[in-house]
Amino acid sequence: MDERAALRMLDTALPSAGDDAAVVDGQVVTTDMLHDATDFPDGTTRYTAGWRSVGASLSDVAAMGAEATSAVAVYAAPEFDESELLDFVAGASDVCESVDAAYVGGDLDQHVEFTVATTALGETEDPVLRSGAEPGDAVCVTGALGRSGAGFRYFQRWQDDGDEAALERANDLFQFPPRVAAGGALAEYASSMMDSSDGLARSLHQIAEASDCGVAIDSDRLPVHDGIEAVAMDAEDRLELTTFFGEDFELVLTVPAADLDAAQAACPIPLTKVGDVTEPGPADATEQPALTMDGAALPDRGYTHGGD
Known part of the structure; x- marks a missing residue:
């Protein structure tokens, strides 16, 4: 397994x-x-x-x-x-x-x-769990997505071409900033939270499973790391690196709609709303997926140790 x-x-x-x-x-x-x-x-x-x-x-x-x-x-x-x-x-x-x-x-x-x-x-005396998301909450992410995906592509460029500048850029991108300060600032407002080490899509599935809810995401809202543009082949590839590659270590969280402005003001880095928490949907999700991106089913796919 x-x-x-x-x-x-x-x-x-x-x-x-x-x-x-x-x-x-x-x-x-x-x-x-x-x-x-x-x-x-x-x-x-x-x-x-x-x-x-x-x-x-x-x-x-x-x-x-x-x-x-x-x-x-x-x-x-x-x-x-x-x-x-x-x-x-x-x-x-x-x-x-x-x-x-x-x-x-x-x-x-x-x-x-x-x-x-x-x-x-x-x-902490008041930890934020994955299980507190409620329909109507805003789905948010800190920082920008795709940093590690971009770093991996730079490593590949060095391996293929011996580009020393690409190697330096790759190592720099892999030295991500842990979002401890942001997590502490957001703890007061977040109804659920986890990091995106397995990728945005898989993190949302994990929150939805723990909270018994659905999620609707808009891909146009996703904050994209500036390292992506130099390595992504096209829009589809950019979405792959930001949504499914994983290992970004940003925070994925839900915030009650009434607290979103306060949470964004308190967070020391950009906090972007990318969607909304919805009802969990029917047991048979073939007719109405509980997790969607741009209205289509969001696959439960991302980084996995030991295989896909």
């Missing part, structure tokens, strides 16, 4: 799971694992790997509306190279510093493939 199927299977065994992070007595904890073959394209520097790995867990803290406090990582590789290891720690430390958290170490292990497992901690 793939990652999504395995998570559904575990729902019964772990009834308290299902959000971006667990919350125990006001402490948020989350863990992630990234692999060379699936998460770090050829050309990814160890600095970028450190930033991106720890940033992925910090993004989960952000999605709970929590304040990030610290992070650790397990660094596993076939052998330990001094410069690579120091670069990794520098990236991990810098991404923590960017959200006023501390990188406090971790563990080393030898493994056949470069692999990183990270854990981040945070604090």
Whole structure:
């Protein structure tokens, strides 16, 4: 089974799971694992790997509306190279510093493939879950979509042509900013929230499933990262990179319509309304899909560890 199927299977065994992070007595904890073959394209520097790995867990803290406090990582590789290891720690430390958290170490292990497992901690007394969306709420996203898709295309350009400028741009795009400050500012207003690590479409399906609702999205409203224009082949490809590619680590949230203006004013980065929460729709969604984009069914498709 793939990652999504395995998570559904575990729902019964772990009834308290299902959000971006667990919350125990006001402490948020989350863990992630990234692999060379699936998460770090050829050309990814160890600095970028450190930033991106720890940033992925910090993004989960952000999605709970929590304040990030610290992070650790397990660094596993076939052998330990001094410069690579120091670069990794520098990236991990810098991404923590960017959200006023501390990188406090971790563990080393030898493994056949470069692999990183990270854990981040945070604090909140009022976490935002995926299960609070109500019909009539606005569907919003922070920042812009398609950053990682654009970065992946730049990595491909370097691999194909040896373009060093493309490699530098790729690594820069992969060093995404975890939206901890935005998550904290939006916690007061959001009825549901998660990050877009699996892509916008899949995130919306996960919120809809948790909240028992539908969603209607307008593709013309999607905020597109400026890196997309130089790599997208056409409008269809641009939509693919912004909606389904995933790994953007923006926040996807719902906000009661009456609170939208206040939420946008409070958010330290652009907060864009891209659609509305609707009724869940009939059990047989073949006649009336519960999740739509531009009036057509929105596929439950996005990034998945271990297969599609």
